[in-house]
Amino acid sequence: MKKLFLFFSILLSVNLSGQNNVLSLSEYIGYVKEFHPIVKQARLVSTEGEIKLLKARGAFDPKISVDYDRKKFKKTEYYDKLNTTFKIPTWYGVEFKANYEKNTGIFLNPEANVPDQGLYGAGISVSLAKGLLMNDRMATLKQAKLYTQQANAKQRLLVNDILYDAIVTYFEWLKNFETQNTYDDFLKNATNRLEIVKKSFDAGDKPAVDTLEANINFKSRQLDLEKAKLVYIKSKLKLANFLWLENNLPLELEDNIVPDIKTLDNVDTSLNINNDVVSILNVNNHLKMKSLNYKKESLLVNKRLKFNNLLPRIDLEYNFLTPKFNELANFDTSNYKGGLNVYIPLFLRKERAELKLAKLKLQDIDFVISASRMDLNNKMRTIDNEIASTNRQSKILTNLVVDYQKLVKAEERMFILGEGSLFRINYREVKLIETRLKLIDTKNKFLKSKASLYQMINNQDQSDEKNKTIQ
Template sequence: MTFKKILFLFACLFALPLMLFAQQKNDSLQVKEFSLQALEELLMAHHPVIKQAQLLSETAKAQILTSLGGFDPALRSSYQEKYFGNTTYYSNWNNELKIPLWLAGADLKIDYDRNVGPFTNSQYATSPRGLSGVGISVPLGQGLLIDSRRNTLRQARAMLGYAEAEQVKQINTIWFTAVQDYWDWYYAFRQYELLREGVGLAEKRFQAISMQTVLGDAPSIDSVEAAITVQERQIELEKYKVDLQNSRLLLSNHLWNESRQPVELPDYAIPATVDSKKMQPNPEILNNLLALAQEQHPDLLKLESRNLQLQIEESYRKELLKPRLNLEG
């Protein structure tokens, strides 16, 4: 094996740990103290489900724009001509601009016709300058109160309220689960810290009793009992360490970076210290939240939007039972 190959192998061996460290660095958050506010910022900014939920209202708004297309003006034009043997038999040019109006399902019409030639039907013949006119069509029966285009638009607007309520519901569900996992991690960390302190105290007690046993101030059985206590607490500490690790992994399920890649909370991260006084719920705030939930709960808003959609559809179906009668002028 040549010297260059040996040098290349050593370079690869040294580079491999660096590559693994870089990969681990990209897959984990670089934080020491992780607060609930930091969790909220990461969640709202990068969580894929929340990003997807934010598209619900945008989709509903796009549906409204689509339904507004039913009120766009429509231009129709046709041209017919017969020319044979250096003779123009007829030349018919008909144009119509139809403008839907919001009121009563009426349509405003603007016409321009130019029908000339010796073989043009006298009923439709015009002067060489053509003939223009303005008219309006108003439904007196079916379509007066609601028609297809107004039904579609109202349904789309009601759907916007439904989509916004569904968006809030999905975000609340994700946030509620994330907060639960955060406090589970917080509780597991505090338990682990208390038990680790207990292990330290048990070890100090064992050392003190062992010293007394050596000096003859305490029986040997006391040192045995103290040693058993240390072992029991160490075993319990390992169990709490596993619980802490599991709670940290559960919390990491909610963490994503700017590239929409999952990231993991590092082992050395600790929850932010919380003032116990600030954790006490304010009764006034709780009452306001309960009152707000009774009026603005996403499920209630979804039911209201759905009920509105059904009412609109019912009105439209009843309108279809009326006879068609249009007034044109």
């Protein structure tokens, strides 16, 4: 009861229709967007990407290190060594460094001897081949940025998939509601017809077989209605899976909550579909294509890294040295510490294999992109054709329903006048029921096509379209 009260307290714009409360499509979508747990969970995907990006940027953080080592034995100071270093990594394979070194003691290694006040140094290390234009640090940061963009695209795709499923479920609920109403209407007709036939039999105007046939028709309509009610209840329970409140509280729909029977007339407004929005549809702007392109760019970064690993490692380091801190700004090339490290694998089998694997992954993603582009193109054409075709079918079926209704009424008049038969009335009515159900089913297919169009529109990344960067 508490959940029901809470539901009606937040349902601000419920339309009343008789004793039923109408849940419109736009209201329903609003609650799914706001409270559905999977929609909330999807937002974590982009958060994860931002965290990974922050982690990758940490590789370029400045670093301070302090090494202190001392040995004293039997009142003799063997050594007391202090070495502090401050490093600043940069985007390319260049690293700036400043350090201070002070060493004392009797048993110092001669190369560790420094002036009494210590020794200051400032310098640079450069990777001249491998690691200059591309290295693990650079690749990780680039891939993290691409992963963040890809994660945002995946998040929107996931949310739009949930919204699509929710909308289709609403349309199924509406279809089953109209089907139930259809069988309910014809049960009333069967009930009235049975009463009329009974009265005619009592008056001696109709044979007993007519009452039997009317009763059979009445029971058949009862059975059809019960089946329709069961299907309707199932669809309503399925719909409730998409309705939640705050604090992940599931919502249960009461029996008097019904769908909006005017959904077909208002579907474009509820889904915000118009010609201007439809005109921007472009396969290249689809979030799936964007996600795949981000993945391809990440693989290209990986390929460049693997290619760079084929180069020899040549690291050059130069450090200017001075015993006075205030002299750091005045370089004296005669006081320095430098070095050159060269590392060249002879066969490069590991590096060549990794490069080939990187190229294979790029070929694979190219195949996926081509197949996805074709699939999305065909899907867009299919949606257009479905909307146009189901719209034409609905008009034809509407006319057929009107014609069958006229036939049933004509047969009923002839039956009352004693010229027709109950069998022919039932036969005509069965065809009328079949046609009405076909009309309901066709309208449902039309609405589902609109849902697919809505999903296709929402899956468009319009940022590039606004900037006119998509070719």
